Amino acid sequence: MAVLCGLSLNVQAAEENKDNKNEEKDTTEVIEVTGYKGSVLKSMFEKRNAGNISDSIFAEDIGKSTDQNIADALSRVTGISVQSTDGEGARITVRGANPDQNMITLNGVQLTSSDFNQAVDLSAYSADILSHINVVKTASADHDEGSLGASVQLHTSKPLNLKNDVKSLTLQGRYNDFSEKSDYKLAGSYSEKFFDDSFGVLFTAYKETNSVRRDEFKVNNFEARNLAVASTTDGRTITDRRVLTAKDFEYALYTNERNRHGGTLTLQFLPTDDTDVALDFTYSKQDLVDTNHSVTIRTRPDLPNFIEGQVAPSSTRPWNWPADVDFIPEFSDPQADWFVVDEASNTLVKSVSRFADGGFQRRNGGNSTENKVANLNIKHQITDDFKVEFGANYSNTVRDPGEGTVQMNLLNNTMNVGLKALAGPYGQPHTGIQPAGFDCTTGICEMVFGDGVVSLNDPENISDNRGYSAFSPDDIKAQTINWMALTEQAVEDELSTYRLDFDLDIDVLGFTKIEFGGKYSERSKYVDDQNRQFRNTKVPVQVIAYDEDGTPTGVKAILAGSGIGSITADNFASDEAFPVDNFMEDLGFARNNITDGWTMVDDEKFLALAYANEDYELETNRLNTRSADLTTAAGYFKMSFAYLDDSLTGDFGIRYIKDTVDVLGYSGAEFTETVAQRAIYDPFMWRQLRNPQLDSCEFDNALAPDDNPYFNRIDGYGWDTSGTPNDTSDDVRIPADPAGYPCYDKYTEQGSERSGWWWNQRHVDRSTLKNDVFTGNAVKGENRSLRVFETTGDNEYDMWLPSLNLNYIISEDMIGRFAISKTMSRPNIDSLKPGFFMRESFWGDPSTPRGSSIRLDNPKLLPQESINYDLSWEWYFNKGSMVSVALFYKDMTNFEEEEQQIVYADDLRSKDLSNYSADQLFKTEEQLRDAFANDETGTGFGICMPKRGNINDVAADWWYDDSDLLNYCATFAATTKRNGAGAEIAGIELTYNQSYDFLPGIWGGLGSSFNYTYQDSKTIPGDSNLIAGKALESLPRTWVPQHSYNATVYWEQNGHQVRLAYRGKSDELIDPYFSYGSRWNEGSDNLDLSIGYKVSDAVSVSFQAINLTDESQRVYWTNRDLGIEPELNDAGEPITNKYIPLNEGNALDGDAPTSRTQILRKNGRTFRLDLRVNF
Structure with a gap:
């Protein structure tokens, strides 16, 4: 392991004279801090x-320990738990308050955030700039408002407060045994x-x-x-069972880089004996390189396996099967072997299918985050008893996406469903199907796949392809791009604050000090979160050509403007070898054709091939852009007191704050789209088309007048392209059917000779097409899939925040403390976005929203308030030892919470949205049934947003079941931000x-430090804002483990030290609304x-x-909204696609199953070697 260089501010924190106004005290004891033992003291x-x-x-806790990261160091404090990214602490939760609800300051300056909200990413700052950190858990009137859990105060040193000048250098080498790479600081x-x-x-700089x-391992979605x-x-056989299952499985390899540099400069000037001027500048920049290679298998439950003698859906027919003849398999796939159910948890633990598919993903990019913090602080002693302090603070964070992050998702599309249907029975030599899926029966979720290679034969003709593997990871020719996007997340957060504080020492009736002052701040935040899709090539592309036997013969051309999925992945395969030779091995996965690596794809090679590195001309979605301006004015009054010969001390006071909020954003809808937009259907329209009571369509030839059925619309919007689809000059409009x-179109009847999506492309719903060639010309059309309009919002509120702190010296070695206060934290900035965002999707189980969602934000959110009660006892039983017990209780109101419900929605496809209100968006079941009952046309048009169909839906039974028209209405997972009824958090902190x-x-030289925190958090359930x-339900707060604990045993003598530190926590809720359930x-x-050796006083x-x-990390999933048992009508009969939600409840109570792994990850071990020199 190479020893590389670095610098560290090895400041002796105890040599500083404390000057933070919130911590002023009469310090009569001088403590010389040396080593870890000294920092504990x-x-x-x-x-x-x-x-x-x-x-x-203090500095030694961070500088020579394993916790050189600020967040990891804070995790050793009682009541604090840390959230990590790439194995490194990033954000903290304090006493039940999440990262957005705690204020973090640097030299009194509130830090801004690269997050969409307020949470500060502490990994962006090096701990080397700090002298000490204070975590203040009870409030006083002169403390800045904005924290519910604690105020976290980061401090750098002041040069005139140091006993000795500092000149130090640190050289540090780093090695991670998992990445097998060396780094430095x-x-x-x-x-x-x-x-x-x-x-x-004082100047400190660092580079690391x-x-x-x-x-x-990851599951991206769950379904029933x-x-x-x-x-x-x-081993028993069961029939007719509905279960919960993972929809897809992913194995991913991340090889990221997180590099930082920055520094701090402090200038301190004493122009007179009564004036102290300090100017602090801090700069940090973190560059993230984001590189990911992954493989996914999709189980495709929408495509059922074969059952002998049972008519197969048209979506699973062999490609060459006659359209007017039912396909009836002559054998059954062994589904009793391919499907295994864990009945205890209602979970499918093995799922294998002939129609499963799979593909590779590649992500490549990154971003950079710059933080700039400045602070001017002037203190002046007007008289011996009267002091004034002025501060001007500035904080700015910019997240720059650079060139963005490109993500490519591929699937084995050339091995299509029609080819898999041609494959023979499982186990048949050479031509039998090799199914794909997953098998978790051993406790490790192994992917199941084949090893065959698709034969493309003539690539111009997909129908002559041959293959027998549902998915083969070694078959790069089978892969084409299914989806590709450029992600660009830009954030700018700027905060300016001015404050003026006065302190007056008095001696009146036991009162010792009066403090009063105020502040004014302005904060602006801008977020642009773009995910822009690549769709068509920009230049002609030369790709590998094959003869009818599949032998490469040279190259062929693909026209500019062709879909990016028309280029097989062998044309942009990477020249690099797979980065590691033990992929997934340490997580317990077997060695196979996936875990031994695969032929990777190269996004840069593809972009050069398909776009010639020119401007991609990707579309921007304004629905993902917003900004907020927040203004705060605050004032306070505080009095300190001392009684009983100074045995009882404390303070009481009140703080007043007033905020104004102005936000700008966009509302609208993003409708679903498919490749080439040739398969999106309206069930209400299809119901009319198969209605024999209507006049029969006279134009009954789907292939006339154009040989492309897509253009042969009979509603008056079709085109006769005259055989030249790329030349619009000779296009002729097809008249409406007489x-x-x-x-009535007989081909829309279920089971008709030309049923299914392909023959009925002339009935595609054109209302929201991505490229509506029917309104304009047949080549370049109008984008009707996105409807956007600007929205604004504002709010104003004020609040009084009283506080009382009492400290009682029980004996010479014991102190008791009591505090009561009202605190607040501001709403998440991104929750204040105005308007709504509807996103439609149409793949998956039709009994669920299938990925369709509605997001409602709330500019009128009020601050979250908490009445806090704190009681503590501290026993300092000798100079270097203590025991403490702290009890806390928080009674929170207006607690910001997210609510998610499954809802019906208004049909927005043809509405003018310019003045549309979100109040009109949701429809209840009662409203819809009443509308259907009173629909004089009987069509159902426009009553609800329809559950639009894909290529598989139009062959499914539910598509033709109109016994209850509500089944044709789409459902959406609607999420709203609201001020909840409240929450309670109670806890105890023990320290030794x-x-x-x-x-x-x-x-x-021995010593030890132990602490334990218990927290019980729960929301107070209220009534839904979405469903009257x-x-x-009551849930625990996110990122709040019930149990967290630390244990440190150390030895230190003569400058040498050894320290063993243990940290742990119990399960915690991290996402209450993920895939119709929750993540834990x-x-x-x-x-x-850590081991330290003192070579000399200087080295x-x-x-x-x-x-x-x-250790590895695991996340699991529990269900809330997916149903197992069917809903019954009044006659006791099951209702189509209606199931009773199986809410499994709170996993922390021990009732919900914890076996469904959603994420399993590993980062490995890191080793560091330091050389420190003081000059």
Whole structure:
């Protein structure tokens, strides 16, 4: 492992004279901080003398420990849990308050965020710039508002407050045994005093690199499906069962880089004995390189396996089967072997199908985040008793997507459904089907796949392809692009604050100080979250050509403007070898043709081929752009007191805040689209087309006058392209059918000789086409799939925040504390977006929303409020030891929460949305049934947003079942932001620290630190904002484990040290609304080791090992909305596509199954070696 260079600010934090106004106290004891033991002692001293319940971390806790990341260091504090990205701490939750609900400041400056909301990514800052961190858990009136859990205060050093000038250098080498890559950190600091110690300069700089490897198993979606026959895990055969199942499985390899550089500059000037001027500048930049290779298998439950003697749906017929003849398989696929159900959890643990498919993904790109923080602070002692302090603060964060991140999703499209239907029975030599899917029966979810290679024969003619593997990972020729997009996420967050504070020392009736002041701030945030799709080539493309036997013969041309899926992946295969030789092995997955790697694709090669590296001319979706401006004015009054010979001290006060909010965004709808837009159908229109009571269509030849059935519309919008589809000059409009439209078309009847999507393309719903060639010309049409209009919103609110803190010295070594306060945190900025966003999708189980969603944000959200009660007891039983117990309870109101319900929606396809209100958007079942009953036309047109059909739907039974027209209405997973009825969080924090310096000899260097936090959080259920009268369920707060704990055992003597640190937490809710259910983090444990050796007073060496036990992380899923048992009508009969939701409840209560793994990931172990030199 190479030892590489770095710089670190090894500031002796205890040498600083504390000057933070929120922490002022009479410090009579001088503590010299040396080493980790000294930093623990300093933290205890800080806690003992604080006016609030608080915890602190000092430089040694970060500098020479494994926690060189700020978030990871904070995770050692009671009540704090950390969220990690790529194995590194990023965001924190404090006492049940999530990362958006806690204010983090640097030298008193509130940090802005690269997130869409307020959560600060602490991984963007190096811990090397810090001298200490305070976590203040109870509020006083002079504290900045905005934190529900705690105020996290990061501090750099002040040069004139240092006893000695600092000149230090750190060289650090890093190695991760999983990525097998070396990295480094270079860091250093310099401080000096001038002009008789009246002017000082402190400068710290750093540069560090981090290479990340992450292997990950992931389920992207869950659904419910019906099984005709299956086996159970104990070997029994079951029939007619509906179960929960993963829809697709993904294995992913991430090889990311997270590189940082930056620094801080502090100038401090004492122009007089009574004036202190400090100017701080902090800059950081983090560059993220995002590289991903993954493989996915889709189980395709919409395409049923063969059953002997049973008519197969038209969507699963062999490609060469006559359209007017039913296809009846002569054999059955062994579904009892291919499907295995765990009855205890109603879960399909093995799913194999002849019609499953699979493909590869490649993501390549990244972004950079720049943070700029500036602070001017002027203190002036007007008299001995009266002080004034002025601050001007600025914070700015910019997330720059650079050239964006390209994501390619491929599928084995040349091995199409029609070819799989031609394959013989499973097990038949050479020509039998090789199915694909997954098998989790052993506890590890292995992918199932084949090893055959598709024969393209004449690539100009897909119908002569031959193949027998549902998916083969070694068959690059079978892969084409299914979806490709350029993601560009730009964020700018800017905050300016001005404050003025006055302190007056008094001695009146036990009151010792009066403090008052105010602040004014302006914050603006801009978010542009684009995901722009590539669709058609821009230049002619030369690809490999084959003869009728599949032998390469040269190249052939694909015309400019062709779909990007027309180019097989062998034309843009990467020249690189698969990056690792043990993919997924450490997660317990078997070695096979997937885990040994595959032929990767190269996005840059494809873009050069299809776009000649010219402007891609991709469309921008304004629905993903928004901005917010927030203005705050605040003032406070606070009084401190001391009674009983200073045994009882404390403060009380009140703070007033007033906020104004102005937001700008866009509302609208993004309708579904398909490749070439040749298969999207309206069930209400199809119902009329198969109505024999209408006049029969006179134009009954789907292939006339154009040989492309898509253009042969009979509603008056068709085109006769005269045999020249790329030349519009000779196009002739096809008149409407003389019978009128809709008319009775016998080919729309179920089971007709020309039923199905292909023959009925002339009935495609043209209302929302991506390329509506029927309104304009037959080549370049109008984009009708996106409807957008600008929306604005505003809000204004004010609030009074009282607080009381009491500290009582029970004895010389014991302190009791009590605090009561009202605190607030502002709504998530991104939740304040105005308007709504409807997104339609039409793939998947028709009994579910199938990915269709509606998002409603809320500019009128109010701040989240909390009444806080805190009680603590601290016993400092010797100079280096303490025990503390802290109880806390938070009664929260107006708690921001997300609600999700399955709803029906208004039909927006032909509406003028310019003045459309979201209040009109949702339709209840009662409203729809009443509308159908009173529909004089009997068509159902326009009553609801229809559940539009894809190529498989128009062959399904439900498409032809009009016994209940509500089944033709689409459902949406609607999400809204609201101020909930409230939430409660109660907890206890236990801490034990002791230095065993009373032991003899070498044993006197031993010490330990233990802490434990218990938190019980729950929302107070209210009524739904989306479905009148529906009661919501109570859930725990996100990112709040019930149990979290730390244990550190250390030895330190003569500058040498060894420390073993353990950290753990129990399960926690992380996403209450994921794929019709919830996601939960499984509890995790980490063990770290650090060793330090003092070579001399100026030189030291240290070694750190992170995640010694090489732990992985797991996320699991529980169900809420997917149904297993059918709903029954009044006659006791099952209602088509209606199921009773199986809500499995709260996983933390132990009732819900935790076996359905959604994510399993591993980052490996990291080792560091430091050389530190003080000059």
